[in-house]
Amino acid sequence: MPDSQDVISALAADGDAVDALVANLTDADWKRPTPAPGWTVAHQIAHLAATFKIAGTAAGDPEAFKAMVAGIGQDFDGAVQQSLKPYLASGTPQLLLERWNAERRTAEQALAAVPAGQPVPWLVRPLPAPVLAAAGMMELFGHGQDIADTLGVHREHTDRIRYLVEFAVRTWDFGYQARGLTPPEAEFRFEITAPSGARWEFGPADAEQRVSGPAVDFCLLVTRRRHRDDLALTAEGKDADAWLDLAQAYRGPAGEGRTPGQFRSQSGN
Numbered sequence: 211m212p213d214s215q216d217v218i219s220a221l222a223a224d225g226d227a228v229d230a231l232v233a234n235l236t237d238a239d240w241k242r243p244t245p246a247p248g249w250t251v252a253h254q255i256a257h258l259a260a261t262f263k264i265a266g267t268a269a270g271d272p273e274a275f276k277a278m279v280a281g282i283g284q285d286f287d288g289a290v291q292q293s294l295k296p297y298l299a300s301g302t303p304q305l306l307l308e309r310w311n312a313e314r315r316t317a318e319q320a321l322a323a324v325p326a327g328q329p330v331p332w333l334v335r336p337l338p339a340p341v342l343a344a345a346g347m348m349e350l351f352g353h354g355q356d357i358a359d360t361l362g363v364h365r366e367h368t369d370r371i372r373y374l375v376e377f378a379v380r381t382w383d384f385g386y387q388a389r390g391l392t393p394p395e396a397e398f399r400f401e402i403t404a405p406s407g408a409r410w411e412f413g414p415a416d417a418e419q420r421v422s423g424p425a426v427d428f429c430l431l432v433t434r435r436r437h438r439d440d441l442a443l444t445a446e447g448k449d450a451d452a453w454l455d456l457a458q459a460y461r462g463p464a465g466e467g468r469t470p471g472q473f474r475s476q477s478g479n
Contacts, residue, residue, distance in 0.1 A: 428443060
């Protein structure tokens with residue numbers, strides 16, 4: 211399991227990186243459409259603000275969290291769209307930016323304050339605070355990539371991305387669940403190369419089903435921000451190869467994903 215304080219620091223650093231992407235945008239830039247159909251840059255930040263609001267409430271006020279999510283029901287997409295509205299109605303991009311920063315700081319502090327070993331209530335089942343923080347890093351990575359793609363910005367990543375890689379390995383079966391499929395019984399081996407060149411290994415060393423490649427490409431795959439054809443990932447075994455088509459590190463609908471060649475192939479982008 212991720213170290214609690216280290217993953218909170220990584221979460222904060224990734225939040226700062228997303229903030230740096232949008233801090234100096236013009237009003238027109240906030241209205242630019244992103245690769246997510248129907249979403250502008252403002253929608254991306256509003257979604258992050260709403261997500262961190264939920265996480266901060268879950269960690270800091272579990273009873274309020276339970277009341278907050280009681281009405282979500284089965285309409286996941288509708289709930290996502292509804293959660294954006296208060297933030298999109300902020301009035302100006304600057305106010306939206308201020309609200310986003312307030313929500314993420316509150317969430318970071320609330321997660322850091324959760325006693326070690328105490329679970330945090332979440333949408334499906336309670337999670338340890340470090341795991342929920344890693345899920346927040348996944349949100350920042352995916353939506354930050356949409357913003358970067360819109361602005362034509364190349365993002366640099368550090369080895370703190372390991373927390374996201376570990377989260378994606380932990381949730382390797384989400385893609386099957388999202389499609390009503392049964393995950394294969396055989397365990398996978400993941401051999402991932404860090405931005406620093408370090409080698410991160412997960413799963414049985416003798417597994418027949420293997421996925422390997424750069425950590426950033428792996429995260430682009432599991433957040434569905436790149437098509438597998440545009441990434442330097444390889445699979446050994448039928449199940450592992452099929453997994454590259456449906457991998458996702460988040461619950462709910464898979465979404466449209468990205469098409470082959472939609473973005474200039476750039477390992478580590």
